Amino acid sequence: MFHAQIPFDRIPHQFKSGLLCRSSQSEKDGLKKADADPSVKAVMICGENGKFSAGADIRGFSSPKRHGVALSPIVSLIESSEKPVVAAIEGVALGGGLEVALGCHYRVAHAKARMGLPEVTIGLLPGAEGTQRLPRLIGVPAALDMITTGKHIPATEALKLGLVDEIVEENTIEAAIRLANKVIGQPLEPRRLSLKPVPKLPNMEAFLREALVKVKRQARGCLAPELCVQAVRAATERPFAEGVRRERELFGLLLSSGQAQALQYAFFAERAVRRWAAPGGASWSSAAPQPVRKAAVIGLGTMGRGIVTSLVKANIPVVALEQDLEYLNKGRKAVMLLLEREAMKMEGGAQTLDFHNPARLQFTVDFDLLCDVDLVIEAVFENMALKKEIFHKLSKICKPGALLCTNTSALNIDEIASATNRPQQVIGTHFFSPAHVMRLLEIIYGRHTSPTAIATAMQLAKALKKVGVVVGNCFGFVGNRMMFPYVQQAVFLLEEGSRPEAVDQVLEDFGFKIGPFRMSDLAGLDVGWRSRKEQGLTGPSLAAGTPARQRHGQRYSPLPDLLCEQGRFGQKTGKGWYQYERAGGRTATPDPWLHDFLSQYRDTHGIQSRFIDQEEILERCLFSLINEGFAILAEGIASGPEHLDVIYINGYGWPKHRGGPMFYASTVGLPRVLAKLQKYSEAHPDVPGLRPNAFLKKLVAVRSPPLKEWMSYLSHQSPKL
Ligand SMILES: CC(C)(COP(=O)(O)OP(=O)(O)OC[C@H]1O[C@@H](n2cnc3c(N)ncnc32)[C@H](O)[C@@H]1OP(=O)(O)O)[C@@H](O)C(=O)NCCC(=O)NCCSC(=O)CC(=O)CCCCCCCCCCCCC(=O)O
Numbered sequence: 001m002f003h004a005q006i007p008f009d010r011i012p013h014q015f016k017s018g019l020l021c022r023s024s025q026s027e028k029d030g031l032k033k034a035d036a037d038p039s040v041k042a043v044m045i046c047g048e049n050g051k052f053s054a055g056a057d058i059r060g061f062s063s064p065k066r067h068g069v070a071l072s073p074i075v076s077l078i079e080s081s082e083k084p085v086v087a088a089i090e091g092v093a094l095g096g097g098l099e100v101a102l103g104c105h106y107r108v109a110h111a112k113a114r115m116g117l118p119e120v121t122i123g124l125l126p127g128a129e130g131t132q133r134l135p136r137l138i139g140v141p142a143a144l145d146m147i148t149t150g151k152h153i154p155a156t157e158a159l160k161l162g163l164v165d166e167i168v169e170e171n172t173i174e175a176a177i178r179l180a181n182k183v184i185g186q187p188l189e190p191r192r193l194s195l196k197p198v199p200k201l202p203n204m205e206a207f208l209r210e211a212l213v214k215v216k217r218q219a220r221g222c223l224a225p226e227l228c229v230q231a232v233r234a235a236t237e238r239p240f241a242e243g244v245r246r247e248r249e250l251f252g253l254l255l256s257s258g259q260a261q262a263l264q265y266a267f268f269a270e271r272a273v274r275r276w277a278a279p280g281g282a283s284w285s286s287a288a289p290q291p292v293r294k295a296a297v298i299g300l301g302t303m304g305r306g307i308v309t310s311l312v313k314a315n316i317p318v319v320a321l322e323q324d325l326e327y328l329n330k331g332r333k334a335v336m337l338l339l340e341r342e343a344m345k346m347e348g349g350a351q352t353l354d355f356h357n358p359a360r361l362q363f364t365v366d367f368d369l370l371c372d373v374d375l376v377i378e379a380v381f382e383n384m385a386l387k388k389e390i391f392h393k394l395s396k397i398c399k400p401g402a403l404l405c406t407n408t409s410a411l412n413i414d415e416i417a418s419a420t421n422r423p424q425q426v427i428g429t430h431f432f433s434p435a436h437v438m439r440l441l442e443i444i445y446g447r448h449t450s451p452t453a454i455a456t457a458m459q460l461a462k463a464l465k466k467v468g469v470v471v472g473n474c475f476g477f478v479g480n481r482m483m484f485p486y487v488q489q490a491v492f493l494l495e496e497g498s499r500p501e502a503v504d505q506v507l508e509d510f511g512f513k514i515g516p517f518r519m520s521d522l523a524g525l526d527v528g529w530r531s532r533k534e535q536g537l538t539g540p541s542l543a544a545g546t547p548a549r550q551r552h553g554q555r556y557s558p559l560p561d562l563l564c565e566q567g568r569f570g571q572k573t574g575k576g577w578y579q580y581e582r583a584g585g586r587t588a589t590p591d592p593w594l595h596d597f598l599s600q601y602r603d604t605h606g607i608q609s610r611f612i613d614q615e616e617i618l619e620r621c622l623f624s625l626i627n628e629g630f631a632i633l634a635e636g637i638a639s640g641p642e643h644l645d646v647i648y649i650n651g652y653g654w655p656k657h658r659g660g661p662m663f664y665a666s667t668v669g670l671p672r673v674l675a676k677l678q679k680y681s682e683a684h685p686d687v688p689g690l691r692p693n694a695f696l697k698k699l700v701a702v703r704s705p706p707l708k709e710w711m712s713y714l715s716h717q718s719p720k721l
Pocket residue numbers: 015017019020054055056057058059067068069070071072092094095096097118119122126127128248249251252255268271272
């Protein structure tokens with residue numbers, strides 16, 4: 001028995017997951033040699049370093065030197081071999097890697113291996129005949145699910161689906177060789193997927209139609225999932241070769257759509273932000289995290305309960321603390337409900353999470369129980385005095401090394417830290433609602449925060465399966481600070497003649513999961529109202545005689561305050577910018593009361609209502625947000641535009657296929673963004689958010705360099721970095 005072993009690890013050598021080689025001549029030669037050599041009876045294909053293949057090098061897709069990827073001919077060559085070819089799948093078989101395995105006659109996988117066709121997540125579709133072979137092997141519903149979601153499935157599931165023939169706990173390569181030995185001489189025709197028919201469904205047409213509707217609804221303007229369905233449809237309607245031609249056509253469309261570049265940028269941006277840097281040269285490469293063996297959460301309101309759930313899911317024992325027994329019981333019930341729901345989604349259920357065990361999750365009102373935790377996350381009301389009181393208490397009770405984190409959405413980290421005896425261990429860990437679902441964790445360092453504290457918070461993000469992004473300290477940090485001008489423009493547009501549903505529609509059509517008014521109703525209008533009252537912008541502390549629509553010489557809209565005064569807090573009260581079926585209802589309906597209210601408001605303030613088109617709505621909301629992004633970069637609050645983009649994609653529902661706000665600005669063209677801001681700023685000189693930022697102007701003056709070069713145009717090293 002002879003084997004030809006063809007490893008697929010070529011370039012780039014520094015990447016150990018085994019990316020497919022662009023020039024595939026060596027694989028072709030190897031296969032041809034094996035076929036021609038009578039002493040070779042079977043072929044086994046494996047990867048190197050315990051990984052089969054993570055697919056193509058994604059950077060190659062946007063490279064100007066991109067040439068036709070010659071993977072399909074290799075897959076065909078494998079399949080047409082006269083000798084049995086067995087894939088030995090260890091680690092991952094993704095994208096082109098799995099397509100190679102689909103060309104093989106047999107597949108053996110290690111029990112810990114994962115498989116998938118993740119091309120859709122980078123704006124593409126499996127372009128090496130994967131959309132044609134997979135449905136033939138595992139049927140249309142399962143194939144469509146894998147191809148349109150890009151999910152990685154474990155070997156056990158792959159076995160159930162029939163994607164692999166065998167799974168092994170031990171040596172996969174030896175098992176593949178054993179299988180190859182067994183099948184020598186058996187007919188190969190039935191193992192050639194291109195020759196198999198696609199398994200029929202009684203209701204194929206209806207199934208595909210519904211699948212298309214579903215992916216379109218979820219994709220919010222992202223093309224790839226829809227084109228994946230079209231490619232699979234081709235497999236059901238056409239002979240293999242024609243299906244392949246259709247797949248190629250659709251792949252070409254996606255490649256040139258612009259969305260693929262945006263999604264690939266987002267893939268690398270998410271990885272780039274792991275390499276954080278902070279003042280004084282501290283960085284990911286030098287700072288080591290502290291272990292977090294036990295944590296505490298203070299405040300079990302909207303955020304605290306999600307944070308506890310996240311920690312329990314990550315297997316970190318938690319002490320959950322509230323201000324009194326009434327709040328504690330309410331919080332406990334809410335946490336238990338969330339955990340039960342999470343457990344139902346997991347294999348092994350409640351036993352895996354073990355949240356009924358007090359050693360894993362303890363509820364208390366006693367601060368003394370926090371004496372042995374490694375990390376505390378404070379999530380009490382957004383009130384500086386309260387937060388300082390709590391941090392003062394924590395610095396007395398917690399053990400010396402414990403990290404003290406605050407979930408504040410905007411308050412000054414340094415001021416909170418000043419209430420402690422260990423400002424170097426105080427850090428912002430800003431979760432997003434719902435905290436057990438949203439992937440973003442904005443990590444805010446203060447003036448004294450130590451590199452160890454930052455590294456520990458980043459490590460925590462990883463343990464919670466979140467994307468940690470390290471940023472500097474300023475009001476609203478990065479995400480909320482960019483959100484303020486965006487929401488402000490949305491409200492100004494109402495004053496000038498628009499309606500909440502019109503503004504939301506434009507931004508939802510752009511791809512946001514939810515427009516600014518629906519979002520505000522969901523979060524609760526009272527949250528911002530409380531903060532504005534604390535800032536003295538409204539309420540009893542507002543100086544008498546302050547003009548209704550002006551604060552500190554700038555335009556101000558009292559509209560949200562007026563709604564709050566009417567008890568319209570959004571979903572929770574059943575009325576806000578929209579009306580709902582009941583208090584706590586979810587279905588937003590345009591509200592005639594609000595339309596009348598807006599008309600009266602305009603009359604009261606002598607505002608001439610005008611029609612505002614979609615372009616103006618989109619540009620004023622997005623460009624003011626982007627403008628603030630340039631200010632943040634110039635001030636050194638974030639190390640690069642990728643940070644802002646990762647924050648917006650993972651925390652604010654920005655459509656990923658548009659790459660994040662700063663990437664989007666680069667695709668619109670910085671000169672256009674600047675020109676539009678100039679135009680709107682001239683029309684609204686009392687709105688600073690529309691005044692083009694100096695950094696944006698500078699980039700345009702130097703002919704809009706590519707995004708990755710922007711930071712090198714900052715003339716001074718920012719004090720924050
Ligand atoms: C692999 C992972 C699961 C590993 O995860 P983890 O261990 O958590 O590590 P990471 O931090 O994620 O990654 C480490 C490091 O590696 C980099 N990296 C990972 N994957 C890739 C990759 N695929 N390419 C490049 N670099 C990669 C990552 O960035 C990290 O480095 P750092 O950034 O420096 O920190 C996980 O990484 C993962 O899931 N990766 C993605 C896997 C994936 O998406 N694979 C699919 C790729 S696409 C593909 O395979 C498609 C094909 O091969 C088909 C090609 C056929 C095309 C045929 C075309 C014919 C049609 C012609 C029409 C043409 C028309 C025309 O020309 O116009």
